[in-house]
Amino acid sequence: MKIVDARVIVTCPGRNLVTLKIETDEGIYGIGDATLNGRELAVVAYLEEHVAPALIGRDPSSIEDIWQFFYRGAYWRRGPVTMSAIGAVDMALWDIMGKAAGMPLYKxxxxxxxxxxxxxxxxxxxxxxxxxxxxxxxxxxxxxxxxxxxxxxxxxxxxxxxxxxxxxxxxxxxxxxxxxxxxxxxxxxxxxxxxxxxxxxxxxxxxxxxxxxxxxxxxxxxxxxxxxxxxxxxxxxxxxxxxxxxxxxxxxxxxxxxxxxxxxxxxxxxxxxxxxxxxxxxxxxxxxxxxxxxxxxxxxxxxxxxxxxxxxxxxxxxxxxxxxxxxxxxxxxxxxxxxxxxxxxxxxxxxxxxxxxxxxxxxxxxxVPGHGVDIDEAMAAKYPYKRASLPVNRLEDGTLWHW
Known part of the structure; x- marks a missing residue:
């Protein structure tokens, strides 16, 4: 089995959500959540520019090696954008393996x-x-x-x-x-x-x-x-x-x-x-x-x-x-x-x-085999992205504080 496509789907059915869909040559696909609240498009760019192209042709069962590739292989490690992108890939791969094995993820x-x-x-x-x-x-x-x-x-x-x-x-x-x-x-x-x-x-x-x-x-x-x-x-x-x-x-x-x-x-x-x-x-x-x-x-x-x-x-x-x-x-x-x-x-x-x-x-x-969640892409397309921001917090004297 080989990965043949990896696509990012952005939808806003009430709030912005980012999904990575990884497809294989055997027709099995998996999806992962890449949502980073208030910074959604930063993860989208990271996935589309740096991650998705490097997934093509890989064996989706090599979950550990793929994780290490995107973590150790990036000189600028960690951080919420990088790790949300890696998290989406990892979640989608486990989903694929559960479907391939005919087993729910917990098994x-x-x-x-x-x-x-x-x-x-x-x-x-x-x-x-x-x-x-x-x-x-x-x-x-x-x-x-x-x-x-x-x-x-x-x-x-x-x-x-x-x-x-x-x-x-x-x-x-x-x-x-x-x-x-x-x-x-x-x-x-x-x-x-x-x-x-x-x-x-x-x-x-x-x-x-x-x-x-x-x-x-x-x-x-x-x-x-x-x-x-x-x-x-x-x-x-x-x-x-x-x-x-x-x-x-x-x-x-x-x-x-x-x-x-x-x-x-x-x-x-x-x-x-x-x-x-x-x-x-x-x-x-x-x-x-x-x-x-x-x-x-x-x-x-x-x-x-x-x-x-x-x-x-x-x-x-x-x-x-x-x-x-x-x-x-x-x-x-x-x-x-x-x-x-x-x-x-x-x-x-x-x-x-x-x-x-x-x-x-x-x-x-x-x-259900895998993690049991799917995405209706036609329905997702009805809810386009809307920029949204989290608040900031100030003390009563105007000092910026932790939100």
């Missing part, structure tokens, strides 16, 4: 470690009461785990809060970056009240998660982790920027609240120190942005040695292709923790028919 990886994959949903509200109503809606839908985010008094807009009740949270909604205002003191003073209210209404059995989105310093994060301990969060996510991996050691010294990080990571080197020092509890790297199944499998294997579990990023800034592949990975990986889930739009579901199913707060990946 190709080594078989099931569990029967179903627990996911968490997103509940947001402009105030605490609004957020509680959204939590109730998710509980009614069967979710056992919910990420909670609410507006902060005195701050006009807050990360993770939808513009209207019941709507999806879609931050990439303008062609140029909008600017938000942030106050750490107002946030720290208010957000523990949210967790108290959630526990008072829903009790102790619901898994509660929260995303800080890199906005605190280590000592501020330590304070927050300590203050929310009575509400036993499932995790506190991205409490500080992780470029300084040792910062998490300081946080760990002050709190027993579980810590999660890694959705912006793109290699094992971004999290090696965090894992080996046992400074985190969950690693959130994605199959798309961290170089595909081949590389994330290495990250998961390292994490397993240090009691760190997976908790992959999985909102709608990744396509159903990544979700499908992730669910197969989640079904196999021994140190699974939880999987993020945000429902895609009906238009996106139509463009990407898939085999995975949601029931009672869990997903199953399906038994």
């Amino acid at each position: 190709l990886l080594g078989g099931k470690s569990r029967e179903r994959v627990m996911v968490y949903g997103h509940a947001t509200g402009h105030d605490i009461e609004g957020c509680l109503e959204e939590v109730a809606r998710h509980v009614e839908q069967g979710y056992r785990a919910v990420r909670v985010q609410c507006g902060i008094p005195g701050i006009a807009s807050t990360y993770g809060v939808a513009k209207k009740a019941g709507e999806r949270y879609e931050p990439a909604d303008s062609s140029l970056p909008s600017e938000n205002v942030w106050s750490t003191s107002k946030y720290l003073n208010h957000v523990p009240k949210l967790f108290q209210a959630v526990r008072e209404r829903f009790g102790d059995d619901l898994h509660v998660l929260h995303d800080v989105h890199h906005r605190l310093t280590p000592i501020e994060a330590a304070r927050l982790g300590k203050e929310v301990e009575p509400y036993h969060l499932f995790w506190l996510e991205d409490c500080v920027p992780a470029e300084n991996q040792s910062a998490f050691r300081m946080i760990r010294q002050h709190t027993t609240t579980p810590l999660a990080v890694g959705e912006v990571f793109n290699s094992i080197h971004d999290c090696r120190e965090l894992i080996e020092s046992q400074s985190i509890d969950y690693i959130r790297a994605t199959l798309t942005h961290a170089g595909g199944i081949t590389h994330v499998r290495r990250i998961a294997a390292l994490a397993e040695l240090y009691h760190v579990r997976t908790g992959f990023h999985g909102p709608t800034d990744l396509s159903p292709v990544c979700m499908g592949a992730a669910l197969h990975f989640d079904t196999w990986v021994p140190n699974f923790g939880i999987q993020e889930h945000m429902p895609h739009s009906e238009e996106t579901e139509a463009v990407f028919p898939h085999a995975y199913r949601f029931e009672d707060g869990h997903f199953t990946p399906g038994e």
Whole structure:
């Protein structure tokens, strides 16, 4: 079997999604997700100019060698653009091999470690009461785990809060970056009240998660982790920027609240120190942005040695292709923790028919050979690319801050 074509498909059924389709001389094809939110066309150019031409004529079963070729063979290694391109190639090759073998991806990886994959949903509200109503809606839908985010008094807009009740949270909604205002003191003073209210209404059995989105310093994060301990969060996510991996050691010294990080990571080197020092509890790297199944499998294997579990990023800034592949990975990986889930739009579901199913707060990946997600190219062509940018953040005095 040889690769005869590799094409990039860009579509925007609600938001921009990038798909790589690799075709073989035996008529078998595979698809991979190459979406990098807010920088989609940078990955498109990387794939079309540097990757796709070098795939032609290669044996698609040589997954490891092809991964090494595009990683080691590029003098300028790593980075989100490069690793998203490699991730798309890798995902598509695993898809091809699953189809060629007549096996769902999880069997190709080594078989099931569990029967179903627990996911968490997103509940947001402009105030605490609004957020509680959204939590109730998710509980009614069967979710056992919910990420909670609410507006902060005195701050006009807050990360993770939808513009209207019941709507999806879609931050990439303008062609140029909008600017938000942030106050750490107002946030720290208010957000523990949210967790108290959630526990008072829903009790102790619901898994509660929260995303800080890199906005605190280590000592501020330590304070927050300590203050929310009575509400036993499932995790506190991205409490500080992780470029300084040792910062998490300081946080760990002050709190027993579980810590999660890694959705912006793109290699094992971004999290090696965090894992080996046992400074985190969950690693959130994605199959798309961290170089595909081949590389994330290495990250998961390292994490397993240090009691760190997976908790992959999985909102709608990744396509159903990544979700499908992730669910197969989640079904196999021994140190699974939880999987993020945000429902895609009906238009996106139509463009990407898939085999995975949601029931009672869990997903199953399906038994279709490969990762079980396809693309309807005619439908995808109905939704052309639209430039969209993520916001930026400023403190109240105008200082640019972490978004």
